[in-house]
Amino acid sequence: MLAAIGLDERQEAAYRALVALGAADVTDLAHRLGLPEAETERALRRLESRGLAAGSPARAGRWVAAPPGVALGALLTRQRQELERAQAAAARLAEEYRAEAAECAVPDLVEVVTGAAAVEHRLDQLLLGARREVCALVTRGPVPVPEPGVAYRVVVEREVLSLPGGAAALSAVLGDEVRVRVADRVPARLVVADRSSGMVPLTGPGAEPVALVARASGLLESLSALFEAVWRDALPLRLGTGGEVAEEAAAGPDATDLEILSLLLAGLTDASVGKQLDLGLRTVQRRVKGLMELAGVTTRLQLGWHARERGWVTRV
Template structure:
């Protein structure tokens, strides 16, 4: 981690050892780090030149020279401030360089509103770059099969989510069927995924400030050309399209159901109470309630009615299982159903 401040792995290990164990002789530090005495002394000298450690004479003639760490907040804070200054300077250079690029590319006339990309490799590279550079939000339409970059080739969304970026993905039914494993892996990393009956295009929106989408509608030529849109008005319209489609879409389960979950869904759709379902499955009513709650969480449903609708619509169960418990007052039933146990449509 401290390597980002310019420290080598050896520097970091030795500094951490001194922080953890207090003032040490070079011999003791070498023993704790598992390195040679001469090599340890060279690293100590390097750390002293960087202001990270200091040396003082030990007590007694045989104690030797003791090395102690500088306070991390002081020493590392100074290094961090230096690097932050360098990053601010670099950001200024990037802005200046980007202006030169847009001017030389003939984009200044449109205010940098659009940028045309040519070829699969260029599109894939920019797609990953945009994801990795996200600061707060990723919005994506995944329509059909990947044409520029596959899930295995794309670490960009995972890198962004690891930094706390919220990622929402809308997939078409054919995309869901083509890459279920990749989608489940995405959910395991924190991605929110919903399924839409139909999507108008492929799309990536980053931080609501720029968007990437195909320039051509022909499915066979989607990878030929793409456009990056910077114009705020167009990006806002694309965000609105995403949000409207998201609101009409169905959440995707975080993982597939086991046989027990499928049985619970089928019996619930048949109108059985939790107690009756538990009797059928040889489980407790509390276990049944936990399974239903888990399915509701994975499907993004707030009521059992919604869960039943999603289950039917997604084909998780084909038909409700009839049984005498569905009739109030019979052997498997326990009286009238409450709103929580009402059958889904």
């Protein structure tokens, strides 16, 4: 329990015994702990260095425990301060790494990872380092396990659901908080974290695992675009706790959305659209944002192109 503040099992046992006894000499404490006296004294010296025990001023050779509320509280405070300093140092290093990555040469933008253990380790690092969103295309093989506080979007190949226990296993791994879609075919396994790094395998089944890790570059942008294209055309999927699968019909804009799109493409501002349709400005902006999410785009220009391609604006 006290390993977090640097005590091993013997040192913790010695401290607990001193707290229970109030005071004890080395011989009595060694007998109580079932340890040689030399090891018991080493444990006591370690406790003394941590401020948890001290020689009794009233009687030579006896040891007393420092009050746990004071001594342990001070050690925990020190541990928290050290952790905060370590976190600050890690943040500075991350900033330096990002700055360096932005200026690095082409060979530094990609990394080839060879071997099953190395590939798995590198994937774990990529997932643990994500702070905002992880996007994944899943064919056969392990499914990325979501990290708390990180948004996940996953497209699974339909064949995964047809495997024995495939749906139940997928539901157990991903959980309700992950947005899942299904596609008839996923072009490749792919993981992209925070749009700053991505990983894609280079070998097929049966061969020694080799994966390519791409950092901020045109290659990573292409991988992100590939995911968005597959995500946009895939069908939403609901996974029940027992592995039940329900595919939802492809969502589309309603009549009001189509009117808003038509007026925006005609050159009206959000405020003017709201007045024309008797809608509040925030309602218009919220609906436009929803349309962008539905289309899988990040700009209004892309939304306009997508609306034309899908025939949304020709239906009003």
